[in-house]
Amino acid sequence: MSTSTRTPLQVTWSVWKALFLREALTRLLSGRAQWFWLLLEPAFHVVYMTFIFSVVRVRHVGGIDTAIWLMMGMLAFFMFKRTWGQLTNAIDANKSLFVYRQVKPIDTVLVRAALEGIIMLFVIIILLSGLALLGKEVQPTDPLRLIGALWGLWLLGTGLGLMTSVATELIPEIGKIINLITMPLMWISGVMIPLTSIPQPYRDWLLFNPVVHGIESARLGFAGYYHTFPELDESFLFKCALVSMFFGLALHRRFALRMMMQ
Template structure:
């Protein structure tokens, strides 16, 4: 019987599948309830913040629904926060596996990214179903724009995730310090307010933040005429550049350090 040698692609796919399965089993156990927690955790994150803002009875800066306004800010930010952080945590958890010849640093980052994208897609869908249940219509007027904006947020998160994964190899305490970065980004990205309502000089400074542009881009799918200053090209170029820097860093410095 002729046994052909597995191709590099076959080995790559097997490694990614094994890493994803290991992450699923180690993070919240082997039961279906544990996997449900992984998906529902970001949903709970969004809904708690929506509830906190709604209790304050603040008027919506745009449109008539404060809940919808918060959701349109949180959806891209949740994608960014969880993906960029979980890729870093994946390297911390799976670093011992790098002793196996077929497991590479890139495989660990990519497997965690794929797993998180699937989880986040489910989380956003569940959040939208919950909004429907409470009487809020979460369907955008321009679905293609909303999906494109989420993809842009994903690309920025992927780039930052690779950067974080490299940093934590050289400086492990950064894993804890990144929580402060997330808090700052909450305040500077326009999740709970509209940046264009600020003084012009400050507004222009906010536009240097790719996530501010991503959130405005996403909201433009819901609010016609809003987000004209947002630059989808800037979001994509920023994410692509961060990803390129992260990959070069991995090939030149991190690979040697490991």
Template sequence: MRTVLALVLREMSTRYGRTPGGYAWSILEPLGAILVLSIGFSLLIRTPSLGHSFLLFYATGYLPFDMYQSISNAVARAINFSRPLLLYPAVTWLDAVLARFLLNSLTSVVVSVLLLGGILAVIGHRATLDMVPMVEATGLAMILGLGVGTLNCALSGLFPIWEVAWSIITRPLFLASGILYIYEDLPEIARTILWFNPLMHISGIMRSGFYPTYVATYASPLYVLGVSLVLMALGQVLLGRYHREILNA
């Protein structure tokens, strides 16, 4: 734990300490994305699929997606980021993965709480909130990001072209994760295909905590958890077997 904490502090100083604004950019970046797209879509469509505020509707879909993406991207680059330190016996690849996971998870949670709390205060949202699905969706987004990031960390280390290929493959993910719509609005064939996207389940669970009349009957936490654990196990097996080859590449 001391090693993991030291790596977390090192990354905090490297990522935020040398950037003007530091942690403020972690809040301003997703806030800017939410505001710009919310204003744009509010000009095209009068009301969102749920509620009356595009700002809240979009934020409840975008923030879990952004959490997953930031965690998976950070974990996928854990070995490259800490490569010089991994030459010391006291620091292992698992320490590097856990450090990046913990820092990005905590940062994303703080950002989500601040932004959603601010949006609720601005729009005067008076509906009763359900914390259970909110916490559940947040936890699922975190563990999915860890699973995808761990596997990508191994694959990109073994096959450098994989990082580029993955960015191309997942480019449509923003449009396929229920950020701009709800699952029930889709035609049957699209629902059949997109059900296998774990992020679609996460966005539905998150929104059920903000909209009391909405029940995401299609969402399966066990499916998301199963996919995440399988990906994580594959990544750990590959890193455990090939981490020395990756470091020496």
């Protein structure tokens, strides 16, 4: 009598599917109207910042409508920030599953990254559809550039999440440092302040932040006539993303057993 055996790839795929379903149910149904709060956070930021810009009579930024400028900046930033934030706590939230030998710490991180990317894509589509209903032009002039920018920001968030998920397990106090870093990140990434208005040499310092290049590239992909800074370099975003992915995967390989035993 022959017995069927599954390949390691089939086992991994089954684990990912089960983890994805578990994470999706937890992320969307863990609280009352949980899905609504996923939309409310970026929408609230856009509304109140649009109101502030309207009070000071700023109708356009870089040649595009202020609401569009803010919306694309917020959505691109949240693609990065939410991915990074959710991955940082992925291992701690799934420790009970490590009793199953098929489940590894890196599985929980990668599955959560995929889920967060999908959720943010739906959030982007819904909020842009809302702007369209308000009479705004939401047809991107360069869809491939827009998708590439969002992809790069997601990769960067995944890479940093792989690193910090290990770091916070080994040294819990690092989580507090990460929170301190992320607090001013929205302001120094050009989400709510046009970087073209920042004088030199301070702007050059801010350009060492790869998130800046991703956000500006997303805006440029949405509106090809957008006036961004001449130093924009999308390749810098992907270089930083690949470096962070490499170190994140290396840390998971090095400390996988230790994290499963804690």
